[in-house]
Amino acid sequence: MAIPERQSTQSCEIxxxxxxxxxxxxxxxxxxxxxxRVTALSSLNLSIxxxxxxxxxxxxxxxxxxxxxLIAGLLKPSExxxxxxxxxxxxxxxxxxxxxxxxxxxxxxxxxxxxxxxVRVLKGRIPGEDHQQAMRLLDLVGLADMATKMPxxxxxxxQQRVAICRSLVLDPKVLLMDEPFGAxxxxxxxxxxxxxxxxxxxxxxxxxxxxxxxxEAVLLSDRVAVMSARPGRLxxxxxxxxxxxxxxxxxxxxxxxxxxxxxxDQIFEPRxxx
Ligand SMILES: Nc1ncnc2c1ncn2[C@@H]1O[C@H](COP(=O)(O)OP(=O)(O)OP(=O)(O)O)[C@@H](O)[C@H]1O
Ligand SMILES: [Mg+2]
Numbered sequence: 234m235a236i237p238e239r240q241s242t243q244s245c246e247i248x249x250x251x252x253x254x255x256x257x258x259x260x261x262x263x264x265x266x267x268x269x270r271v272t273a274l275s276s277l278n279l280s281i282x283x284x285x286x287x288x289x290x291x292x293x294x295x296x297x298x299x300x301x302x303l304i305a306g307l308l309k310p311s312e313x314x315x316x317x318x319x320x321x322x323x324x325x326x327x328x329x330x331x332x333x334x335x336x337x338x339x340x341x342x343x344x345x346x347x348x349x350x351x352v353r354v355l356k357g358r359i360p361g362e363d364h365q366q367a368m369r370l371l372d373l374v375g376l377a378d379m380a381t382k383m384p385x386x387x388x389x390x391x392q393q394r395v396a397i398c399r400s401l402v403l404d405p406k407v408l409l410m411d412e413p414f415g416a417x418x419x420x421x422x423x424x425x426x427x428x429x430x431x432x433x434x435x436x437x438x439x440x441x442x443x444x445x446x447x448x449e450a451v452l453l454s455d456r457v458a459v460m461s462a463r464p465g466r467l468x469x470x471x472x473x474x475x476x477x478x479x480x481x482x483x484x485x486x487x488x489x490x491x492x493x494x495x496x497x498d499q500i501f502e503p504r505x506x507x
Contacts, residue, residue, distance in 0.1 A: 247472070252280035252316075253407065253439055254304060259313035260464075261299050273299045275464035276313070281407075286433055286440040288450035288457045290496060296465030297443040301409045304441065305329050330405040334412040336396035338384040344371065345380040348398045355403065363402065370398035373435060374428050390421035394428065401436065410442045414449070423481060426452055430479060447496045451475070452483055457492075459499045469499050 261274040274296040281287055289297045302308040303315055306329070330351075338347045348367040349359050356363075371377045374394040384392055393413065400408060413429075414422040426449060433440060444450050450457045451473055459469040475488050483489055 249282050253283045254281040255316040257314040259310045262311045272464035275466050277466050283439050284437050285455040288442045288454040290450050291460030292462045294463050295460045301411050328406040330400035332400045332410045332413045334415045336392040340384050343381050344395050348402055351403050367402050408438050408440045447493050451492050
């Protein structure tokens with residue numbers, strides 16, 4: 234039986250349940266067309282626990298998307314071991330869903346049919362309970378009254394909310410999000426961040442979030458993994474011990490300010506401004 238992991242923080246010792254996903258000394262190499270080899274990840278160790286929001290931050294090219302693709306089963310490690318529920322990653326493991334930077338809705342289907350699209354592909358039909366689940370999800374993000382609209386009638390933020398509902402409709406255990414709010418304006422982004430916190434509070438999903446925004450990572454996460462520049466490996470793992478529920482006002486909390494500064498210091502070496 235897996236032994237719960239202990240981790241010390243400044244103030245207390247945290248006892249965790251067994252990890253849902255374990256990346257154990259994972260390396261990924263890509264052979265490029267000019268015959269050279271790129272090391273995208275180098276001996277990466279990371280455990281993801283059930284029900285947590287874990288953010289990956291780090292410089293461009295450090296292997297954040299590669300890490301998500303590994304967990305999604307779109308890529309195999311060159312070295313090392315990926316374990317889910319303590320076992321090997323099963324082929325066709327379908328308990329993972331991904332949300333990308335752009336919503337990629339199907340323009341010829343209305344909002345509800347877009348949300349239900351994975352159900353139609355998997356089951357070939359749409360059972361009543363899936364229909365109800367899709368409507369519940371749209372309601373959770375404030376779009377229940379837009380169910381019959383076409384994607385072109387929606388703003389960018391609304392479209393991304395629909396994409397998030399689509400990713401949740403098959404009730405995955407793990408939601409992988411790759412810069413999901415990166416294409417949105419600042420105010421819409423803040424709204425979607427709060428939406429995501431609400432979805433997490435209601436569904437208890439395990440969420441692995443890639444973001445270039447340090448403040449977004451701190452606002453949303455239980456832990457933040459800081460990755461080093463390529464080849465990517467884990468540089469620092471920070472516990473975000475800011476009370477919940479977090480709101481639009483959380484960024485003025487002194488602990489928020491000090492944690493964002495800690496992460497900034499990890500990523501950027503101090504350089505004189507000329
Ligand atoms: N299919 C591929 N073939 C060759 N090199 C690749 C491939 N996919 C990724 N890489 C390289 O692996 C490294 C990590 O890429 P990855 O996309 O994971 O970075 P990232 O941290 O997500 O970057 P960004 O923040 O810019 O999105 C990069 O140097 C990239 O060029
Ligand atoms: Mg990326």
